[in-house]
Amino acid sequence: MRILAGTSKGVFTIDGDTPSPVLESGGVRDLTPVNGRLFAGTGAGVFVSDDNGDTWTCTGMTDREVWQIRGQPGSDSVVYAVCQPAGLFRSEDGGDSWSEIEAFAAVPEAADWCVPLDPPLPGRARALVIDEHDPKKLWVGVEVGGIMRTTDGGETWQLDRPGDNPDLHMMFPHPQDEGVLFASTGYGREDHIAEEIEGNAGVFRSDDYGETWSYAWKGITPRYSRPMCIDQRAPYALTVASAPTAFSNYKEDGGSNAMLFRSVDQGASWHSLCDQAHSPSSANFHGLTVDPEHPGGVVVGTDTGEVWRVSDSAEWTSVSDGLPAVLSLAVVA
Numbered sequence: 001m002r003i004l005a006g007t008s009k010g011v012f013t014i015d016g017d018t019p020s021p022v023l024e025s026g027g028v029r030d031l032t033p034v035n036g037r038l039f040a041g042t043g044a045g046v047f048v049s050d051d052n053g054d055t056w057t058c059t060g061m062t063d064r065e066v067w068q069i070r071g072q073p074g075s076d077s078v079v080y081a082v083c084q085p086a087g088l089f090r091s092e093d094g095g096d097s098w099s100e101i102e103a104f105a106a107v108p109e110a111a112d113w114c115v116p117l118d119p120p121l122p123g124r125a126r127a128l129v130i131d132e133h134d135p136k137k138l139w140v141g142v143e144v145g146g147i148m149r150t151t152d153g154g155e156t157w158q159l160d161r162p163g164d165n166p167d168l169h170m171m172f173p174h175p176q177d178e179g180v181l182f183a184s185t186g187y188g189r190e191d192h193i194a195e196e197i198e199g200n201a202g203v204f205r206s207d208d209y210g211e212t213w214s215y216a217w218k219g220i221t222p223r224y225s226r227p228m229c230i231d232q233r234a235p236y237a238l239t240v241a242s243a244p245t246a247f248s249n250y251k252e253d254g255g256s257n258a259m260l261f262r263s264v265d266q267g268a269s270w271h272s273l274c275d276q277a278h279s280p281s282s283a284n285f286h287g288l289t290v291d292p293e294h295p296g297g298v299v300v301g302t303d304t305g306e307v308w309r310v311s312d313s314a315e316w317t318s319v320s321d322g323l324p325a326v327l328s329l330a331v332v333a
Helices: 108-112
Strands: 002-007 010-015 018-024 030-034 037-042 045-049 057-060 065-071 079-084 087-091 124-130 138-143 146-150 158-160 168-173 181-185 202-206 224-230 238-243 259-263 285-290 298-302 307-310 316-320 326-332
Touching: 002 030, 002 037, 002 298, 002 316, 037 079, 037 326, 045 065, 065 124, 087 124, 124 168, 138 168, 146 168, 168 224, 202 224, 224 285, 238 285, 298 326
Parallel strands: 030 065, 030 326, 285 326
Antiparallel strands: 002 010, 002 326, 010 018, 030 037, 037 045, 037 065, 045 057, 065 079, 079 087, 079 124, 124 138, 138 146, 146 158, 168 181, 181 202, 181 224, 224 238, 238 259, 285 298, 298 307, 307 316
8 A cells, every 4th residue: 555645745655654756736635546546636736647646647727726536436437626716627538638517606606705814815616525326416515605516417506504604624425324424614704704612613414415414513622623534434434633723733832732533423422533642733634534454544644744544543653754734645555
């Protein structure tokens, strides 16, 4: 197995203790294997590798920051990507070329999408779910905007906001239970930052394909949840990283105070995956993925350039350090 780290400066392969740079690019937000190919969503478009990350080719969307890439279940050729400015793109040739689904960005709600900084940034589509059984059902999470849902392959869209929260970060479907979705959210609103109280940020769960949502982060702090992954093996562990705010980082006095939590009952209860040295963590967690070699384990990357393997029993093993800030991870054969 090989671990790849998407960082603020590009992609690195980790074979043994020493990371090797294989792609220079800003902001590698996603590393995703799809049908034998490896995709990287970067600040300068989509890159594809056919040799497990040794070499890369840009295949399009060079004017966009690509935040997530997903293959259509059951298809060898259809791939989707979401990006900033908020958009949804589709490839019908395995990722070699891309076309925009224009109806997504044309919805009336898009006029209000933004990241509420000073000055505001364009809204970003950063999360994508494609239904396992019906490829015409898609969910796109927009920061800051909400969840756009379609049941006709993108011709028409409906807006949903878990708990009236438009600040969507990550979404994942449950591997076994149809209609169950999870979403991580923050404090961002189109025109302000919400009060840092329970309910205004955290994890939400839907049991009806995203039509309604319930708050699944009761009693958990810190509340600002962002990275998320779900194990495809029973008991389908859901792992989420959180920090006090969107800006929490290792440079702050006392560090970022980040935590890593795990649920094996669809968010009904949570337990910490942090060891003594990471309770809380001075480094913030941005990269997070399931560890296919260790059931129940995850691989996590930090804003200090570290990569760790974390077991289901909260044992932390260093994989690499000295990298730029780690934003995404993939483990490939």
